[in-house]
Amino acid sequence: MGKKSSFFLIGLALLAIFPLIRPPAYFLSFLFKMFLFIILAESWTLIGGFAGYLSFGHVAFFGIGAYTSSVLFQHFSLSPFIGALPAGGVAALVALIIGYPCLRLKGPYFAVITLCFAFVVDLIVKNWAFLGGSEGIHLKLVQMDIQSSRSIFYEIFLGLVAVTLLYVRRVQHSKFGMGLASIREDEEVAQTLTINTAAVKIKAFIMSAFFPGVAGGIYAYYISYIHPDIVFDINISILIVLMAVFGGGKSWAGPLLGAALLTVVNELLSLFVRPEIARVIYGAMFMGVIIFMPDGMVAFFSRRRRA
Amino acid sequence: MFNTAVVIQSIVSGLLMGGIFALFGVGFSLTWGVMKVINIAHAAFGILAAYIAYWGLVLYGVDPILSLIVSLPVLFFAGLLIHRFLIQPITRSKDIVVASMILTFGLAIILENLMLVAWTSDERLITTSYSSKAIFIGEIIIRVSSLLAFCVSILGIAAIYLFLHKTRTGKAVRATWQDPEGAALQGIKLTRVSMIAFGLALASAGAGGVAMAYMYSFNPPAHNLWLIYLFLVVIVGGVGSIIGSALAGLIIGLITGLSGAFFPQQWINVLLFGLLIVILLIKPEGLFKS
Numbered sequence: 001m002g003k004k005s006s007f008f009l010i011g012l013a014l015l016a017i018f019p020l021i022r023p024p025a026y027f028l029s030f031l032f033k034m035f036l037f038i039i040l041a042e043s044w045t046l047i048g049g050f051a052g053y054l055s056f057g058h059v060a061f062f063g064i065g066a067y068t069s070s071v072l073f074q075h076f077s078l079s080p081f082i083g084a085l086p087a088g089g090v091a092a093l094v095a096l097i098i099g100y101p102c103l104r105l106k107g108p109y110f111a112v113i114t115l116c117f118a119f120v121v122d123l124i125v126k127n128w129a130f131l132g133g134s135e136g137i138h139l140k141l142v143q144m145d146i147q148s149s150r151s152i153f154y155e156i157f158l159g160l161v162a163v164t165l166l167y168v169r170r171v172q173h174s175k176f177g178m179g180l181a182s183i184r185e186d187e188e189v190a191q192t193l194t195i196n197t198a199a200v201k202i203k204a205f206i207m208s209a210f211f212p213g214v215a216g217g218i219y220a221y222y223i224s225y226i227h228p229d230i231v232f233d234i235n236i237s238i239l240i241v242l243m244a245v246f247g248g249g250k251s252w253a254g255p256l257l258g259a260a261l262l263t264v265v266n267e268l269l270s271l272f273v274r275p276e277i278a279r280v281i282y283g284a285m286f287m288g289v290i291i292f293m294p295d296g297m298v299a300f301f302s303r304r305r306r307a
Numbered sequence: 308m309f310n311t312a313v314v315i316q317s318i319v320s321g322l323l324m325g326g327i328f329a330l331f332g333v334g335f336s337l338t339w340g341v342m343k344v345i346n347i348a349h350a351a352f353g354i355l356a357a358y359i360a361y362w363g364l365v366l367y368g369v370d371p372i373l374s375l376i377v378s379l380p381v382l383f384f385a386g387l388l389i390h391r392f393l394i395q396p397i398t399r400s401k402d403i404v405v406a407s408m409i410l411t412f413g414l415a416i417i418l419e420n421l422m423l424v425a426w427t428s429d430e431r432l433i434t435t436s437y438s439s440k441a442i443f444i445g446e447i448i449i450r451v452s453s454l455l456a457f458c459v460s461i462l463g464i465a466a467i468y469l470f471l472h473k474t475r476t477g478k479a480v481r482a483t484w485q486d487p488e489g490a491a492l493q494g495i496k497l498t499r500v501s502m503i504a505f506g507l508a509l510a511s512a513g514a515g516g517v518a519m520a521y522m523y524s525f526n527p528p529a530h531n532l533w534l535i536y537l538f539l540v541v542i543v544g545g546v547g548s549i550i551g552s553a554l555a556g557l558i559i560g561l562i563t564g565l566s567g568a569f570f571p572q573q574w575i576n577v578l579l580f581g582l583l584i585v586i587l588l589i590k591p592e593g594l595f596k597s
Contacts, residue, residue, distance in 0.1 A: 054405055101588050108345050108404045112538050113587045119535065120580045127573055234531065238412060245409060276420040283420070286413025290406050291396045 008165075015158055019151035028150040032222070034263040035157040036215055040236070041243040041255035042164045043211035046204045048241065049249020050177060052184035053103065053201065054111045057118030058240050061091040061209040063231035065216025067125065070137045070226055080139075081156065084217030091213025092206045099205040103198070106187070115237075122232035136227030139220065153222050157215070164211050169252040171207075180204055181250075242282070246289050248296020257297060312446040313568050319447055321564020322557055323457045324522060329556025330460035331515030331533070332540025333467055333549055334508030340547015341484040342501045344394055344407040348415035350533035351422075352382060352509050353516025357525050358422065360517045361431050371433055371517050372459060382513040386506030389414070394505065395498060415530065422527040432524040433517075456521035463514045467507070468549050480504045484547060532576070539583050545593025554595060 019028060040062065047053050068090045069083035080087075102113050126134045142149045171177045179200040182190040190197050220226045239262070247258025265285075269278035293300035335349045356378040360371035393410060400406045433452075440451040471477040479500045482490040491497055519525070519533065536559070544555030562582065566575050586594070 052402070052405075054408070105587060105591055107402065108339075108408060109542075109587055109591050111405070111408060112542070113584055116535065116538070116580045116583050116587075120577060120584070123573070123577045123580070127577070238416070241409065241412075274424075276423045279420040280417050280424075283413040283416030286416065287393060287410050290400075290410045290413070291393070294397070294400050294406060 012158070012162055016155065019154055022147065025146055025150045028147075028154045030263075030267060032150070032154050032157055033267075034260055035154075035161045036219060037239070037243060037259040037263050038161050038256055039157070039164050039215045040212050040240045041247070041259040042161075042168045042252065043208045044240045045244045045249045045252070045255045046168060046171060046180070046208040047201070048208075049244055049251075049254065050172065050180035050184065051201055051204050053106075053205075054241065055114040055205075055208070056111050056237050056241060057114035057116070057121075058208070058212060059232055059234060059237040060118040060121045061095065061212040062216040062219070062236065063121065063125070063228070064091045064094055065213030066220035066226050066231040067131055067137075067216075068213070069217030070139055070220045071131070073139055073221070074137060080217055080221035084214045087217030088210045088214035091216070092210040095206045095209030096202065099202050099209075103201045103205060115234075118232065118234060118237055122228050122234075125232065126228045132227075134228065136225060136230075137220075139224045139226070141224050142221070153218065156218060160211070160215060160218075165252060165256065167207070167211075168255075171204075172252050176200065176203065184250075239282075242286055242289075245296060246285070248298035248300075250295065251298060254296045254298045261297075314565070316447055317564040317568040318561060319449060319564075320453065321561040321567075323449070323453045323560070324563060325557035325560020326457040326460040326464075326553075327515065327518040327522060327556070328536050328540050328559050329553045330463045330511060331519055332537045332544070332556060333464055333552045334511035334515070335537045336541045336544065336547055336549070336552045337467075337511075338505055338508045339541060341480060341504050342394070342398075343403050344505070345404055345411065346505075346508070347408055347411040347534065348418055349411075349508070349512045350516075350530040350537055351415045351418040351527075352385075352512040353519060353533060354422065354525055354527060354530045355418065356382060356513030356516040357433070357520035358426060358431070359513075360520060361433055364433060364435065370435065371521070372455065375459075375514055375517060378513045378517070379510045382509040383506040386509035387502050389509070390502045390505040394501075415534075419527045419530060426527070428526045428528065430524040430526050431520075433520045452521045456518040459514060459518050463511060463518075464549065464553055467511060470507070471549065476500070476503055535576075535580065535583070539579060541593075542583060542586055542591070543594055545595050548593065548595060551593055551595040555593075 015031070018031075040058065044055065044058050048055055065084070065087035068087035069080040072078040072083040072086060073080050098117055102110060102117070105113055125131050131137070144152070171180075179190065179195045179197075182193065182195060183197050183201065187197055216231060220231070223230070243258040243262050244255040245258070246262060247256065248254030266278065269281060273281075289296070331353060335346060338344045338346050356375075359378040360374040363369035363374040363377070364371055393414070394407065397403060397406045397410060435452060437451045442449045442451065442454070471481055479490065479495045480503070482493065482495060483497055483500050487497060523529075539559050540552050540555045543558060544551030544553070559579070563575060563579065566578055570578065
């Protein structure tokens with residue numbers, strides 16, 4: 001076992017026992033939010049970072065997951081902790097259906113079509129009475145004191161973070177990951193190397209939708225009230241891209257770093273300035289990253305170290 | 308329910324609206340085509356110009372059309388600066404299209420939130436002394452303000468067309484677009500030409516934004532929806548094509564107008580997004596390019 005893996009396991013173990021010291025619920029909520037964005041940014045990077053297909057509509061999969069588990073809970077009394085799996089499944093299925101035609105489009109066209117896809121899903125849900133329309137869905141609260149329920153959600157998301165990270169890291173070093181990287185560098189060359197680019201891309205897209213779907217399914221139960229404006233908020237899509245690009249989308253470590261760092265920055269900003277100003281700073285960071293470190297922080301600093 | 312007058316009315320209003328979409332989208336198409344920059348902030352700059360027009364009217368009683376004398380040069384110079392300090396640093400990146408999207412996404416977020424701080428998210432509507440006036444042709448009603456906005460759009464598109472085809476700088480822009488290396492060999496300074504094209508595009512966004520504000524109420528976040536209209540215009544018309552943008556604008560206006568007569572309002576946007584997705588899938592290079 002390498003040094004990196006032991007760091008990973010120790011960090012994970014420390015985070016796992018953190019709720020046992022009964023910290024204020026605020027810290028659990030904050031880390032929960034961080035875990036959520038790590039899951040989203042890591043899964044985004046499968047298609048956006050590894051393959052270079054920038055999806056600007058990833059929030060749709062998160063929202064689809066949230067709605068799936070909510071509907072299963074409301075109409076079939078299925079606990080969202082179990083319902084999160086079919087939620088991920090539905091998100092993956094939608095990814096298969098839309099990915100098949102959309103992944104033929106390259107560069108900006110793919111970005112635009114995924115953005116539109118997210119808008120369409122949002123508008124459809126808003127106008128669909130069965131899904132609560134623009135009223136949203138209220139879920140029954142977890143029957144537990146806030147400390148225990150926060151701890152449970154925290155542990156579940158921590159587990160999901162670990163699974164997502166391990167999966168993305170394994171993909172990066174696998175033949176599948178090499179295939180994605182070759183698509184990013186030059187798709188035509190990849191094809192001549194007999195890589196089945198269509199199959200590789202769709203597999204990455206499906207997996208990158210599955211984890212956000214699961215996370216959305218659990219998140220719905222966590223906030224106990226879902227509304228299209230919350231779970232299909234286009235700003236989440238943008239934030240996911242920003243986090244992954246900020247850390248560097250070409251390796252599994254980038255989105256982890258980007259998501260963790262930006263959640264902290266976001267939290268600090270929300271303490272000191274009003275949300276609009278916070279978003280102005282966010283926008284400036286977007287621009288700064290793309291101008292000064294287009295390959296992300298991880299690549300920027302590892303290049304510095306070598307030079 | 309199938310009333311001829313209603314249909315003709317929708318066609319007329321749709322075409323008027325379409326002319327405005329066309330002006331709004333033409334500069335977006337230009338930057339995308341010439342310098343491979345997708346300016347996500349294009350619609351946000353349109354909103355900015357709409358606010359300048361709105362406050363000029365509310366505070367000083369200046370007609371929105373006259374406000375363009377101020378906002379167009381301001382946006383033109385803003386465009387030069389943005390190109391110099393933000394776009395030029397990323398022109399060497401491997402994938403400039405995607406890099407420019409992320410960069411201008413940031414710009415749009417900044418602009419939207421600064422406008423929110425300055426002017427809140429209250430919806431504004433430009434109401435002039437002639438807003439309630441209309442021309443009647445038989446049963447057809449044409450609002451004076453729509454007609455005026457339409458005329459501004461036609462003039463704007465004609466001006467851009469003439470600039471690109473009749474002036475030396477404009478011809479240099481087109482040459483750069485068709486063959487950057489060949490143009491450079493002819494002594495055309497690529498960065499200078501791109502800067503001017505970018506400034507021009509932002510100015511056209513301003514004119515388009517003011518024209519849009521005659522038809523729709525707006526607030527800072529509205530640029531997200533307006534952006535979709537821009538993508539529609541460019542993707543239906545084909546990237547970089549002025550005439551294509553003009554025709555695309557009219558078609559989209561027509562569809563919006565006609566569907567408004569038959570569908571509830573909230574489904575029109577679903578229809579438009581759906582249309583965009585279908586066109587992207589079957590003919591991403593645009594309907595008017597062979």
